[in-house]
Amino acid sequence: AQSVTQLDSQVPVFEEAPVELRCNYSSSVSVYLFWYVQYPNQGLQLLLKYLSGSTLVKGINGFEAEFNKSQTSFHLRKPSVHISDTAEYFCAVSPSGSARQLTFGSGTQLTVLP
Amino acid sequence: DTAVSQTPKYLVTQMGNDKSIKCEQNLGHDTMYWYKQDSKKFLKIMFSYNNKELIINETVPNRFSPKSPDKAHLNLHINSLELGDSAVYFCASSRTSGGPTDTQYFGPGTRLTVL
Numbered sequence: 311a312q313s314v315t316q317l318d319s320q321v322p323v324f325e326e327a328p329v330e331l332r333c334n335y336s337s338s339v340s341v342y343l344f345w346y347v348q349y350p351n352q353g354l355q356l357l358l359k360y361l362s363g364s365t366l367v368k369g370i371n372g373f374e375a376e377f378n379k380s381q382t383s384f385h386l387r388k389p390s391v392h393i394s395d396t397a398e399y400f401c402a403v404s405p406s407g408s409a410r411q412l413t414f415g416s417g418t419q420l421t422v423l424p
Numbered sequence: 425d426t427a428v429s430q431t432p433k434y435l436v437t438q439m440g441n442d443k444s445i446k447c448e449q450n451l452g453h454d455t456m457y458w459y460k461q462d463s464k465k466f467l468k469i470m471f472s473y474n475n476k477e478l479i480i481n482e483t484v485p486n487r488f489s490p491k492s493p494d495k496a497h498l499n500l501h502i503n504s505l506e507l508g509d510s511a512v513y514f515c516a517s518s519r520t521s522g523g524p525t526d527t528q529y530f531g532p533g534t535r536l537t538v539l
Contacts (some may be wrong), residue, residue, distance in 0.1 A: 319516065353514055353530035398465060414467040
């Protein structure tokens, strides 16, 4: 079984500042890792995913994440945020080879302040 | 064109009633899912169907019954609604049953409120 911990439930940040949203996972097998974004009153949209290969993954809207196997982490970063990035961000994990078995973290609300 | 659509968007009902939520995807995907998001925004999978066959059935009360008339539709029927069923329910779909290049596409959600 897998589990995901998102360490920060809320992250306020000023516009154009950098941001890091933290995600740690636990699994006894190798995993795929995902970040999803949920804008207000909308469904989830995939930001990026790590399947294998390079540990630095680039996604949409200028986001990137780095897979760190030794620290079992998959933190999401953006060098300069915009007001429009205000949303809920979910980290998720699945066993490698079975992306249907997604386990989600509890989410991090990113609020970008003017 | 909406890829994954759900109806209704909002559903308010009394305890004890029976209700259904419909989901349709026009992506040609073979696999569909239902998730429940509780008041703390914790998202948990409930069911998954692949080509109309149940492949994931997490610990969910028997009052919840998914129905897949064809691979483009996965409806969720809930009997004898309880206060604790209040949540946002998300439908999702993916091309296959979970290969490495698969991505789950989510619908906009149905907010169910049980009074």
